[in-house]
Amino acid sequence: MTADSTVFVVDDDDAVREAVGLLLRSNGFRVETKASAAEFLATYHPNRRGCLVLDVRMPGMNGMELQSKLAADRFCIPVIIISGHGDIPMAVAAVQAGAVDFIEKPFDEGRLLATVKRALALDEERRREAAVATGAAARQSRLTAREREVLERVVAGDPNKVIAARLGISARTVEIHRARVMEKMRARSVAELVQMALYTKPDKSTFG
Numbered sequence: 001m002t003a004d005s006t007v008f009v010v011d012d013d014d015a016v017r018e019a020v021g022l023l024l025r026s027n028g029f030r031v032e033t034k035a036s037a038a039e040f041l042a043t044y045h046p047n048r049r050g051c052l053v054l055d056v057r058m059p060g061m062n063g064m065e066l067q068s069k070l071a072a073d074r075f076c077i078p079v080i081i082i083s084g085h086g087d088i089p090m091a092v093a094a095v096q097a098g099a100v101d102f103i104e105k106p107f108d109e110g111r112l113l114a115t116v117k118r119a120l121a122l123d124e125e126r127r128r129e130a131a132v133a134t135g136a137a138a139r140q141s142r143l144t145a146r147e148r149e150v151l152e153r154v155v156a157g158d159p160n161k162v163i164a165a166r167l168g169i170s171a172r173t174v175e176i177h178r179a180r181v182m183e184k185m186r187a188r189s190v191a192e193l194v195q196m197a198l199y200t201k202p203d204k205s206t207f208g
Helices: 014-026 037-043 063-072 088-096 109-140 145-155 160-167 171-185 190-199
Strands: 006-010 030-034 050-055 079-083 101-104
Touching (some): 006 014, 050 063, 079 088, 079 109, 109 171, 145 160, 145 190, 160 171
Parallel strands (some): 006 030, 006 050, 050 079
């Protein structure tokens, strides 16, 4: 995790909220506690690094509804669900919806701490990938139409002769375009070029 990562704890139970906050702070985490989903949404911005420890049963918008809203709004903060009334279908639904973990109350402190660390690491990984995607997309936008066609065929795994036949150009011309694509994309290998192309595909992540 980075120094500016925050663990957001959202739970309408004052005692649980304070206990979780104390546990996390005593283990070196920066923490913000909120008593409701509405209070969290009023103050959260996706450019804030961190993760969300979220209770399921709350008045107003419950935890599962908040998780769904964050996904619908393309906010990619990792979510850890905690509940005193959990059951298997609820746990499965939470994880299928993208939760890092589903932890029942009373929770094991070691498990919660380990899960928070994993969630913060996931947040950092997603942000690094988003930064790579932004840079790759900017470089890809500078390719000519023909270079983009060659890029698409290279990513598809076509050899130069097949690309030449598909595009109606010579294999030598394909080689020239391919070299220019590699240079403009700053790719050191075809594998790296493919990875960049995959990164630039639309995803559900929003980081401000």
